[in-house]
Amino acid sequence: MSWTVQDQSFDRERITTNGNKFMTGNGYMGYRGTLEEFGKEQLAAVTLAGVYDQAGGKWREPVNAPNGLFTRLSCNGQQLGVLNTEPERHTQELDIRSAVHKRETVYGLAGGGQLVFTAERFVSMDQLHLLAGKLSINSTVDCRIVIESGIDGDVWDINGPHLHARQEQFVEGVLRSSAVTGELGVSVSVAERTVFSFDAKETAGDSAIRVISFDAKAGETYEWFKFAAVYTGLDAGDNPALLAEQNVRAAEEAGYNRLLEAHRDAWEERWLQSDCMIEGDDAAQFALRYSIYQLLIIAPTGSEKVSIPARGLSGQVYKGAVFWDTEMFMLPFFLHSDPRTARNLLMYRIHTLEGARRKAAEYGFLGAFYAWESQDSGDDACTLFNVNDVFTGRPLRTYFRDKQVHISADVVHGIWQYVIFTGDDTLLTEGGAEVIWECARFFYSYAYYNPVKQRYEILDVTGPDEYHERVNNNAFTNALVKETLEVALKSAELLQAKFPEEFRKLTRQFVDGPFLKEFQTMLDSFYVPQPDSETLLIEQFDRYFQLEEVGLAELKSRVIHKNEYWGGGNGLATTTTILKQADVVLMLNLFKRSYSREVKQANWEFYEPRTEHGSSLSPCIYALVAADIGSPDWGYPYFMRTATVDLTGESKQYVGDLYIGGTHPAANGGAWMAAVLGFAGVQFDGKVLYIKPALPEQWNVVELPLILLGDSFRLRISRNEITVTAATGNRNALALIAFGGERQLCRPGVRLRLQLAGTITADEQQGAL
Ligand code: BGC
Numbered sequence: 001m002s003w004t005v006q007d008q009s010f011d012r013e014r015i016t017t018n019g020n021k022f023m024t025g026n027g028y029m030g031y032r033g034t035l036e037e038f039g040k041e042q043l044a045a046v047t048l049a050g051v052y053d054q055a056g057g058k059w060r061e062p063v064n065a066p067n068g069l070f071t072r073l074s075c076n077g078q079q080l081g082v083l084n085t086e087p088e089r090h091t092q093e094l095d096i097r098s099a100v101h102k103r104e105t106v107y108g109l110a111g112g113g114q115l116v117f118t119a120e121r122f123v124s125m126d127q128l129h130l131l132a133g134k135l136s137i138n139s140t141v142d143c144r145i146v147i148e149s150g151i152d153g154d155v156w157d158i159n160g161p162h163l164h165a166r167q168e169q170f171v172e173g174v175l176r177s178s179a180v181t182g183e184l185g186v187s188v189s190v191a192e193r194t195v196f197s198f199d200a201k202e203t204a205g206d207s208a209i210r211v212i213s214f215d216a217k218a219g220e221t222y223e224w225f226k227f228a229a230v231y232t233g234l235d236a237g238d239n240p241a242l243l244a245e246q247n248v249r250a251a252e253e254a255g256y257n258r259l260l261e262a263h264r265d266a267w268e269e270r271w272l273q274s275d276c277m278i279e280g281d282d283a284a285q286f287a288l289r290y291s292i293y294q295l296l297i298i299a300p301t302g303s304e305k306v307s308i309p310a311r312g313l314s315g316q317v318y319k320g321a322v323f324w325d326t327e328m329f330m331l332p333f334f335l336h337s338d339p340r341t342a343r344n345l346l347m348y349r350i351h352t353l354e355g356a357r358r359k360a361a362e363y364g365f366l367g368a369f370y371a372w373e374s375q376d377s378g379d380d381a382c383t384l385f386n387v388n389d390v391f392t393g394r395p396l397r398t399y400f401r402d403k404q405v406h407i408s409a410d411v412v413h414g415i416w417q418y419v420i421f422t423g424d425d426t427l428l429t430e431g432g433a434e435v436i437w438e439c440a441r442f443f444y445s446y447a448y449y450n451p452v453k454q455r456y457e458i459l460d461v462t463g464p465d466e467y468h469e470r471v472n473n474n475a476f477t478n479a480l481v482k483e484t485l486e487v488a489l490k491s492a493e494l495l496q497a498k499f500p501e502e503f504r505k506l507t508r509q510f511v512d513g514p515f516l517k518e519f520q521t522m523l524d525s526f527y528v529p530q531p532d533s534e535t536l537l538i539e540q541f542d543r544y545f546q547l548e549e550v551g552l553a554e555l556k557s558r559v560i561h562k563n564e565y566w567g568g569g570n571g572l573a574t575t576t577t578i579l580k581q582a583d584v585v586l587m588l589n590l591f592k593r594s595y596s597r598e599v600k601q602a603n604w605e606f607y608e609p610r611t612e613h614g615s616s617l618s619p620c621i622y623a624l625v626a627a628d629i630g631s632p633d634w635g636y637p638y639f640m641r642t643a644t645v646d647l648t649g650e651s652k653q654y655v656g657d658l659y660i661g662g663t664h665p666a667a668n669g670g671a672w673m674a675a676v677l678g679f680a681g682v683q684f685d686g687k688v689l690y691i692k693p694a695l696p697e698q699w700n701v702v703e704l705p706l707i708l709l710g711d712s713f714r715l716r717i718s719r720n721e722i723t724v725t726a727a728t729g730n731r732n733a734l735a736l737i738a739f740g741g742e743r744q745l746c747r748p749g750v751r752l753r754l755q756l757a758g759t760i761t762a763d764e765q766q767g768a769l
Pocket of ligand 1: 310323324325464466580581614615616617666
């Protein structure tokens with residue numbers, strides 16, 4: 001079974017998409033899948049998690065560090081790079097098992113003969129600041145080689161430059177490039193060391209590039225190594241340059257192979273925790289693993305101050321901002337496989353509570369209104385005019401920032417899911433409860449009490465479907481607000497019982513209300529749109545059913561400009577029932593246990609033809625609900641679409657004239673959700689694990705590791721049989737219900753085999769897992 005992504009030719013047209021497809025990273029930084037000689041025009045980038053900067057009055061964006069792996073080659077004065085010399089052969093390859101990127105390029109030499117250039121590199125998963133590369137050449141003729149190797153400080157920026165007062169130094173064989181960001185004065189330092197295993201003359205070139213020349217003998221392989229380290233003032237205090245230098249010296253000492261080994265071991269560990277196997281469908285297996293890979297390279301394992309941006313660490317697109325994508329689409333993967341990283345993601349929301357409080361106050365509300373586009377401080381990076389009109393060139397007023405209030409409920413949902421999955425309620429005492437209550441207070445102040453209908457409603461919002469702005473009683477939003485109120489009450493009850501002293505301290509700030517009493521009152525008469533008794537349909541928002549009914553094909557035929565925006569005041573979809581992305585269906589997925597199969601099916605069938613899937617967040621949800629209603633084959637094409645989005649590069653690249661390309665971690669998380677929570681039918685409610693598979697035709701088995709309430713399990717799920725293996729070290733027995741049957745207990749060290757026909761076998765086994 002292949003773990004390799006490969007391209008066997010060079011195509012200029014694919015430079016940008018390959019930058020995404022061949023990404024490597026470790027959560028601290030992302031390294032785009034560009035080639036060694038590429039620079040900013042080819043969007044080479046080392047994107048740093050959590051370091052933001054604003055330049056020139058434009059929007060803030062993440063900072064790209066200088067590229068410490070930059071290498072350029074020439075032979076007898078002929079530049080050998082794919083952009084200058086059409087290669088005779090070229091392969092670019094990414095091994096997703098160990099996150100190692102390789103290229104091999106064969107150039108025809110001007111005076112006859114061939115030269116093979118190879119380069120291998122990785123962003124260490126073992127040492128988060130480190131990058132390492134191994135390079136070589138082999139020529140069929142004697143020739144003079146010149147290598148330029150160093151740190152390319154001419155970085156790609158959308159709204160830069162961000163790095164100022166750049167200083168480049170050569171300290172005993174180590175190149176150091178240091179600069180500070182313009183807005184916050186954060187220092188960013190990169191150190192680089194090139195190590196040759198042959199005799200070569202080295203001279204310092206201009207800037208932080210060294211020039212190495214030597215005479216190559218025909219048929220001989222010349223190999224060299226590069227080590228680079230990146231530190232910033234946010235993680236290394238006063239002297240990031242020194243730490244970077246020390247890191248590359250230590251790397252040289254350890255040697256490439258040992259570093260690679262440690263990196264591979266760290267990856268093996270990651271895959272042990274998270275690999276999900278599909279038997280019977282190689283294409284799906286590869287796409288799912290690739291999706292998991294994309295999540296692993298951006299997971300903030302080492303910091304609770306950053307979360308995952310909507311385009312991961314694939315560049316500055318989307319301002320490097322964190323959206324609801326994280327809690328609703330990526331978090332489930334981490335909750336099931338790596339609760340510690342899940343905790344970091346939620347701690348990020350706790351650390352940005354002040355920003356959310358400021359935003360609520362700015363709009364005249366109480367509590368916490370989280371940023372639609374969140375960066376380091378939690379203040380909203382989303383502008384009021386977020387899209388440009390392609391016809392007039394003028395900015396369009398959008399209501400993402402002001403009206404996608406569901407973001408605060410999504411954050412609460414994420415926190416509560418974490419508590420349910422891990423049983424770790426310290427997250428609540430460490431700020432989680434405060435976030436929950438502040439979000440509930442926000443909704444209390446946002447809600448409208450309808451005196452005629454005698455109910456609380458949520459008016460003037462934008463739901464997940466961004467094409468319909470400022471609507472009333474969006475079913476999704478209302479359902480999540482209801483959950484927020486419930487969670488606010490439940491978490492209060494939990495803390496009161498378990499940490500009464502903490503509860504008293506934390507709630508002192510809310511004594512004047514609104515607080516629990518008001519939440520309860522609001523909950524008691526809160527309106528959530530319900531299925532129609534005849535059609536079973538849930539109206540997406542008030543009067544949605546009155547909009548123009550038009551087929552998607554018909555709507556597309558009305559398009560004048562391929563990048564025109566379908567939403568906003570005059571958008572093509574605004575006056576119709578066409579929606580951008582899963583909305584009601586997403587709600588049905590989140591609260592799947594509260595709705596009947598018939599309701600889910602009726603709504604799936606109604607909304608599916610009306611959904612554009614104009615967001616990469618959408619297809620996975622249709623796959624999930626299709627599986628839930630027992631029609632996995634309806635869901636399969638949606639699964640494949642989600643799971644291959646960063647392999648095919650087929651996704652929306654522009655909204656108006658704004659470039660939105662990059663990787664799609666929400667879709668990657670969606671692929672995992674569709675496979676595990678959808679087709680394998682895994683669901684945990686904090687007490688019982690339910691498994692009710694609905695596998696697509698060609699899938700025979702789904703197998704995966706799982707962590708629930710701190711205990712480890714392995715699931716093997718087929719159409720007729722489910723095996724649950726509990727690690728011997730587990731503390732508690734797990735209650736589970738398979739195939740909708742009787743409740744069983746899986747004690748530590750036991751393997752339970754449960755058959756569709758109802759037979760149950762328990763093996764006591766030794767030292768499992
Ligand atoms: C979607 C949002 C999403 C954002 C970032 C938009 O196109 O409509 O739901 O949060 O992209 O991925």
